[in-house]
Amino acid sequence: MNIDELKNIWNDDISHETPEISMEHKNKINLPLENMRKNMRMEFWSTLGIFIFAFALVSLCEAPFKFKFYIDILLISMGIVTFFFFSKFFRLYKEMSNPVLKTYDALKDLLQQLNLNKQYYLSFYLSFVPFLVCELIIVIECLPHRQPLSDMRIATTLISAVLIGLFGLYLVGNLWFRHFYGKHITKIQNLLTELEK
Template sequence: MDIQDLKNVWDEENPTATPVISLEKQKEIILPLEKIRKNMRMEFYSSMAIILLMITFCATTNLISEHVKIYVMTLLLSMILITAFYFIKFFKLYNSITNLDLNILDNLKELKFEFKLNEQYYYAYYIAFIPFFITEMIIIFEFSSFKSTLNQTEFMFIFISFCIFGLCSLYLTAVLWFKYFYGKYFSKISLLINDLK
């Protein structure tokens, strides 16, 4: 095989023209992408507001002693670090959606992969809050006034019940929040991308 034959084989295997997505399909994809971006902005601003409210409450309240306040503020700062890590990943997806070229199928396939990856980040973010939740429950129960009125068995039953209820609520919140604000749009875009193949 000479050099000319190799060039011909190379040209056949590497076409210069990339597949272009039709304008109708692009319009179908734009709407769910815009909804995702809007929900991402809303989640970011609401998370920042909640964090600021929690810090303000803990710093200014007289309901808990200074000793407990130090524990709670340390937990809050740890939670903020995890939230910051999550939002760094979150903004990477946000920027990908913003700068996406909808003409190229490979870009859409990469976006689909990023959706799956961010879904895992989202659930990992909520799972990371399990130790914080349990630690907060320990602090609340340890320094509460009603602890002295309960025997050991009653105390353990109430503590475990609160933990189970709280963890189930955390799980349901994560699943339902993701499904409502992101999951249905991710699924819609994934189906559109699959139709393009």
Template sequence: MDLDNIKGIWNEERPDIMPEISLEKQKELHFPLEKLRKNMRKEFWSTSIMFVFIIIFLSVVDFHFFKFKIYIITLVVSMMLVTAFYYYKFFLLYKNLSAVDLNVLDNLKDLKFQFKLNEQYYLAYYIAFVPFSIAEILLIYEFVPNFKTMDGFAFVASFLLFCLLMLSALYVVGKWWFQKFYGRYFIMITKLIDDLK
């Protein structure tokens, strides 16, 4: 091969143009992406409505102990702050899902990375609720008359049992919720992206 042929071949190749993804594969990707966006909107609005009801409940219900009300309000505000941070990250993924160009493989690889990252955010979000759950149990033991009189072994055993039950429920519900609303679609999209390689 002479130098002119090599230059010609070199000039014909366009490294700035990424390989396009077939229309069929784009349609396959569109369904799980749309389901993810729909589920994200549902979760955001249901969480927002839940917090509105909690605020209304706290303002309407008359607590017998002023300290108890302050503790509960502090817990709810703290939970809202943690949730706001999570939803900020959640919104960034939602925005990227809406703007992703399905023609470019690198964009899909980036999306796959974002899914893994958001899965970790979701796990961290549920782990962040562990101290809130334990604080709620402590408030129950401190202010509910039947529990307030407990001491010694009965207190320790029932406290540990409540903690174990609440944390197990948090874990099971968190796993189920993530899998039902996001996990299976993340897996579908990841497999489709891996098939494109």
């Protein structure tokens, strides 16, 4: 067997393992990917706007220095956590804009990354529960109250805030993801199923 025959056999094996995606299917893939990228851009800029608004609000409000300082530290900490998760999302954003999605395997890999990012997304929302608790502690400790709060009332407030915060943030994160990304991921999964046939 000569070298040319080996090359032909090798090329045949590769083409059978990783079939090319037709132009029609590429167009079907590009629409949901572009919609997801648009939603990611919108989410990034709106999150940045929320942080700017929060810092401006804290600096303009009439409150004791200690309260403003603690809230600023809390906002900076939230910004660091947000930066960590957005760096993961940005990596996916770049991957989705990569025009190398020519093979079935590349599409399958992208779908796996999208599903992994769903877990990051829910973790991102749940990571804000401790910040919610810290915010409540700051409000309870730093702002004056008409009557002193009892220990039982403080404990009840914090425990209920954790439970409601966990449930609320998980629910909001799940619904938000499903609305902005889930339907597009489903389209890609359906296309992948169609290509498997």
